[in-house]
Amino acid sequence: MMQDSFFSPDQGQDQAPHKQAKIVPVLVPLPSERPYSYLVPDGMSVQPGSVVRVPLGPRLVPGIVVDGEVDKVDPKKLKSIAEVFDCPLIHPDIIKFMLWAADYTLSPPGMVARMILRVPTAFDPEPPIAGLRYTGGEPERLTSPRARVLEHAGNGLAWTRTGLAHVAGVSATVIDGLKAQGLFEDVFIPAPPVVAPPDTNFARASLSEDQRDAADRLVEAVDAKRFSVSLIDGVTGSGKTEVYFEAVARALEQGRQVLILLPEIALTQQFLDRFHDRFGSKPAEWHSDLAPRSRERVWRQVAEGTVKIVAGARSALFLPFQDLGLIVVDEEHDPAYKQEDRVFYNARDMAVVRGHIGGFPVVLASATPSIESQVNADQGRYTRIKLYSRYADAALPTLKTIDMRRSPPPPGRFLSPALTEVMGKTIERGEQALLFLNRRGYAPLTLCRVCGHRFQCPSCSSWLVEHRFRGQLMCHQCGYHEPVPEACPECGTLDHLVACGPGVERIAEEAEALFPKARIIVLSSDMAGGVKRLRLELEAISKGEADIVIGTQLVAKGHNFPNMTLVGVVDADLGLANGDPRAAERTFQLLNQVTGRAGRTGKKSLGLLQTYQPDHPVMQAIISGDADAFYEREIEDRERNSLPPFGRLASLIISGENRVEAENHARALRRAAPHSSELSVMGPAEAPLAFVRGRYRYRLLIHGSKRADIQAYMRALLERAPKIKGNLRVQVDIDPQSFL
Ligand code: ADP
Ligand code: ZN
DSSP states (O other), X not given: OOOOOTTSTTOSOXXXXXXXXXXXXXXXXXXXXXXXXXXXXXXXXXXXXXXXXXXXXXXXXXXXXXXXXXXXXXXXXXXXXOEEXXXXXXXXXXXXXXXXXXXXXXXXXXXXXXXXXXXXXXXXXXXXXXXXXXXXXXXXXXXHHHHHHHHHHTTSOOBOHHHHHHHHTSOHHHHHHHHHTTOEEEEEEOOXXXXXXXXXXXXXXXXXXXXXXXXXXXXXXXXXXXXXXXXXXXXXXXXXXXXXXXXXXXXXXXXXEEEEEOTTGGGOHHHHHHHHHHHSSOOEEESTTSOHHHHHHHHHHHHHTOXXXXXXXXXXXXXXXXXXXXXXXXXXXXXXXXXXSSSOXXXXXXXXXXXXHHTOEEEEEESSOOHHHHHHHHTTSSEEEEEOSOSTTOOOOEEEEEEXXXXXXXXXXOSOHHHHHHHHHHHHTTXXXXXXXXXXXXXXXXXXXXXXXXXXXXXXXXXXXXXXTTTEEEOXXXXXXXXXXXXXXXXXXXXXXXXXXXXXXXXXXXXXHHOXXXXXXXXXXXXXXXXXXXXXXXXXXXXTOOSEEEEOGGGTSSOOOTTEEEEEETTTTGXXXXXXXXXXXXXXXXXXXXXXXXXXXXXXXXXXXXXXOTTSHHHXXXXXXXXXXXXXXXXXXXXXXXXXXXXXXXXXXXXXXXXXXXXXXXXXXXXXXXXXXXXXXXXXXXXXXXXXXXXXXXXXXXXXXXXXXXHHHHHHHHHHSOOOOTTOEXXXXXXXXXXX
16 A cells, blocks of 8 residues: 555555655646656655655656645655755645646646746745945044945945945945955845835725725625625726725735736736825736746745735736735626636636635626626626716716718728717817727738739738738738738739728828828837837826827726727727627627726717617617616527526637648547537537648537536547547637637
8 A cells, every 4th residue: 555645654554664755746837637756855844835846857847746645656766856945835725726727627737837836936035135234343544435335334224235335426346445344244135025015004095985885895805704706897987996995905904915817917007006006005016028037026925925915917816825815806807817828717717716715705897797797796696796987077988879881981991070070179179089999900901903812821821911010911810920012922913912901000091191280199919119118108198198099909908098088999890790609798898998998087078989780789788878788688698598607618629730630630529529418519610710820720619508517528528539649739628718
């Protein structure tokens, strides 16, 4: 009986003459289904949650010691743990969460462990900084630079050599001279915190009555110190942030850590500033644009419990919190919470699970909650907290459709006269207009007027998008780009390429022609200069340094542009046509959010939607402001079709470099599907994005009743399927959001 559960390694029926080897399971950041077993060398002590370094083949990799049985193997064949890091233990709740997430998403636990262990050098403590402290003596000769140094150093504090030289206004060699005379001793200064601790009393907001009620209910949930989910459902500008800040304050007062998830954290400088205004310091940030050094420090200080508050993107859910007491998911409906890479997960749903495991409250906030959250609130699983009106006298924008059939733009243009007229007036009043179009680049399709040749990506089944500012044709799937050619590669005709349809750059060109004196800013995620530049541009817009802003969905999210009084949606129908079961919901959410950018400071404001289908229920829901009716219809529709949250969905995406092989494997998966009265399999079908990055793609959709154990079904299916060969890949997407 070699199965030592490693809590009691030396007891039991060990018949061997030698002392029984201590063996522990270690999860390594690899796609393995089970932890690997390692020997614990004499004198080393580890326990579940220890972060260790272990040999794996020729390499050393980090790993997490977990609880549980180890494999029945001859200890002589096992390798030893190389090192235990001087790192706080990963909290048992996080290990539980990691295993739960792996199980739910059908991902190897190692791949979830990888999301926790992504900061290789944070496992060792931050090295302290070398410093100096004045010992109190007198120098041999008191020159004036020396006097200045002693004047500053005399306070008994530890200084860095260069820091002291800087404040004293002397060169560092002056300090070296004093040190040589024994006037300074070496000391170590602990590494500084990444952010100052928040002060919950720094600037308490005076809340309106509605806001107070809402805040009280959230604070109550925090005080209860147990799992609950509250859904703050309030129109844009109603003060949801102010309200959940009260819950954040209470959790911080309890000494606990808090996580605020935001969909586009890299761009929400404004959010960080607001947090600073309320709490006197910024939250620690966590997202992929953070410099590696900052990431490591945040990870380490979260693990040590010194960072109390993190504002982060979805991956922040996997930070090693010591004592998490609250998670807020802002804009909970946002598709950016879904990760579709390696481990497919929805951070909103996982936040709820994390709260459940940790026994603490979760707050979801949105002006347009997801259907799933609405249903959960309707059914009493979540507590709904409503905010009905905008804060102070800020009125919501008046919303209208522009029927493009009756007020069409001039040929080759995309802005209706009904829209451009209002734009003119807005600019004249010194206010700002936003034109929203969720399409990057100049034109979504480029073709040759003579032979009809279309430019397609060599490794994807998508048309190349012209980016005129850069002079490139680009693939939005894989990033492939080539210079815009002068002649058609098919027929050789010069200068006959035509752009079909608009992207933001083309709308900018049109706006420039119409309003040559206006200051125009174009914002899209592919802009040169990256996140830094975007942040600057957003700030410039808030300060009123632009008259017309033209942007993709990144302008829709969370920003506060005080002087913006007109929002024009260039193509309100754009998201409706893609055959996705969530198309209407998404369009409703996006249009609501983007029109919500207008009129945040009390000025009269207007949202205009250019549409060819003004009677579409989504348009009607937006302009009537009757969100309830829209939700009711959508929910009924979902229920009738057993779509989530009334039924379950999962996708299998099969891809490979060889089309026939990929298709054959997809068919084999289909044949391997067990019979079930509760679940059915659709497909395989060629994916709408049939060819991406040189890989052919097929999809299977598994659909069925809410009671069905879809994970068990998928496991059985995958087990019965033939082994994956060559470059084939099968990705599992539980609760898919995208069907492309
Ligand atoms: P939401 O998150 O619901 O869109 P915000 O929390 O961003 O709304 O609030 C909208 C604007 O109103 C912000 O500029 C915010 O500072 C202001 N605001 C909301 N509530 C208050 C309050 N109680 N006191 C002061 N300003 C407030
Ligand atoms: Zn491509």
